[in-house]
Every structure is written in C-alpha cells, then in structure tokens.
C-alpha cells in the first residue's frame with residue numbers, strides 16, 4: 248500500500264514499510280555551488296545575465312559532458328554509483344515505434360496525465376504504435392524489477408505555468424530535485440521536446456540575484472539571516488537557478504534513459520541541474536517516463552515529482 252503526500256506541486260508516494268522515515272521531494276536544494284561572488288557583479292554583468300537564455304550554448308546531441316557517464320544497460324544504469332563528480336548517467340538508445348501516433352490517439356486534458364497500462368494497450372494504434380507502447384511498458388516493467396517505480400506521462404502543457412509569484416519556480420526553470428533521503432531521478436522522453444541540463448558551474452541561485460533577493464526579503468519581512476534561509480527552503484526558492492551567459496547546456500534527447508543525481512543529505516555528488524522544456528502553444532503533447540527511487544536500509548521507496 249502506498250500513501251500519497253502532496254508537498255507544493257509534488258506528489259509523493261511512500262511505501263508503508265518505510266513510513267518511519269521522513270520523506271519529501273522538492274525542486275531544489277540548499278546546495279551552494281562554487282561560484283564567483285555574484286554580489287560584486289556590475290550592472291553590465293546582470294544585463295548580460297538577462298540575455299543568457301539567448302546566448303547560452305546548447306548542445307542538442309548527447310552531451311560530451313564531464314559530469315555525464317554513459318552506460319550500456321538498464322542494470323548498469325541502476326547499479327552504477329555516482330561519484331567523482333559524475334551526477335548523471337545516460338543509457339543512449341534509438342527506439343523503434345511510432346510514439347507520435349500514440350499521442351494522436353490519446354485524449355488528455357491540459358496538464359499532466361499519467362497513463363496506465365490498460366489504457367495504453369487499448370489504444371487503436373498501428374503496429375508501429377504498438378511497438379512504441381510496448382517499449383514504454385517494458386521500460387516501466389524493467390525499472391519495477393529493480394524495485395523502482397516509474398510513471399508514463401503525457402504532458403500537455405502546464406496548468407498555472409504563467410502564474411509566477413515573487414520568483415520563478417516552475418518546472419521549466421533550471422532546478423534540482425531534493426529528497427530527505429538517498430534518491431535518484433529517472434527520466435526518458437519518448438516524444439516531443441526533452442529536458443535540458445546545464446553545467447552546475449554555469450549557474451547561480453536565482454534567489455541570490457539582488458533584485459530577486461530584495462523582493463523575497465520584503466515578502467519575508469525580516470533580516471537576511473538563518474530564518475530567511477528557512478523561508479527560502481520552505482518556499483522552494485533555494486532550489487532554482489539562473490543560467491549564466493554562455494552556460495553550457497545539453498538536451499537530454501529523445502529515447503535515452505537518464506538517471507540524475509538529486510540533492511539529499513550526504514550526497515557525495517553535486518545534484519544535476521535540469522529543467523523541462525518550455526511548452527509551445529499548438530505543439531503536440533510530450534510522452535515521458537519519470538520516476539524517483541530512494542534506498543533506505545533494506546527498503547526501496549519511490550518518490551514522484553512533477554515530470555521534468
């Protein structure tokens with residue numbers, strides 16, 4: 248039996264057998280990357296930062312990134328420890344099947360719809376569509392065999408995406424996932440735009456941009472002290488990042504299965520900073536697989552997030 252917990256926009260499932268361990272997942276972390284002293288930046292520097300999305304270097308091919316390691320099987324993907332700076336593992340694949348046809352047969356509302364096995368198998372698709380469905384279900388089953396859980400989601404835009412508060416904290420903002428226990432995030436894009444990663448050396452915490460911090464401090468109503476840091480954490484403000492000009496970015500690509508590092512106490516590696524692709528009005532929905540796993544003593548627990 249699983250209990251469902253919602254924390255902000257997060258949906259979390261915790262197995263009963265590990266209920267004694269506090270579990271939560273969130274966007275972001277208290278992680279502080281080594282970086283230049285951002286408060287010494289000139290206005291020219293901040294203007295450059297505002298332009299960073301246009302100037303950043305995007306690599307659409309599977310990245311030749313020092314923090315990414317490629318593996319050759321799901322078993323290797325699941326079992327390889329992340330260390331020595333590696334914070335993302337990728338199983339490169341070229342998948343067969345017509346995933347776009349599957350999308351065309353789905354009837355989904357705006358937002359994120361989790362697809363179940365029976366629903367997918369009932370779709371009146373061609374042989375190519377059936378191959379796509381079997382591929383997704385096989386991925387899901389293989390991860391389950393390793394004690395993981397994963398959802399197949401159809402992402403048809405985001406609800407409330409345009410309603411930003413004091414600071415941008417949506418899934419299309421660069422962020423890291425956070426857990427209170429050992430965990431990883433698994434991701435695969437089957438169709439549509441894929442997630443984007445960025446080198447952790449090429450970002451700054453958004454909450455440390457002076458204008459943003461000033462607004463947050465005004466909302467907090469206190470001093471920039473430990474209590475304010477708690478306020479940032481409680482509101483997920485400490486989890487989001489802004490890419491610097493010429494930031495090294497990469498696409499997660501289509502078909503590849505990823506396991507990325509999240510922030511949790513004692514994680515030996517830097518969490519992988521990533522974001523969902525920006526939704527484009529009129530574009531077909533995306534098909535993705537996403538899952539989180541947490542290993543605690545003998546128990547494996549899954550925590551599910553908001554579909555990056």
Ligand SMILES: [Fe+2]
Pocket residue numbers: 422423424521552555
């Ligand atoms: Fe995420």
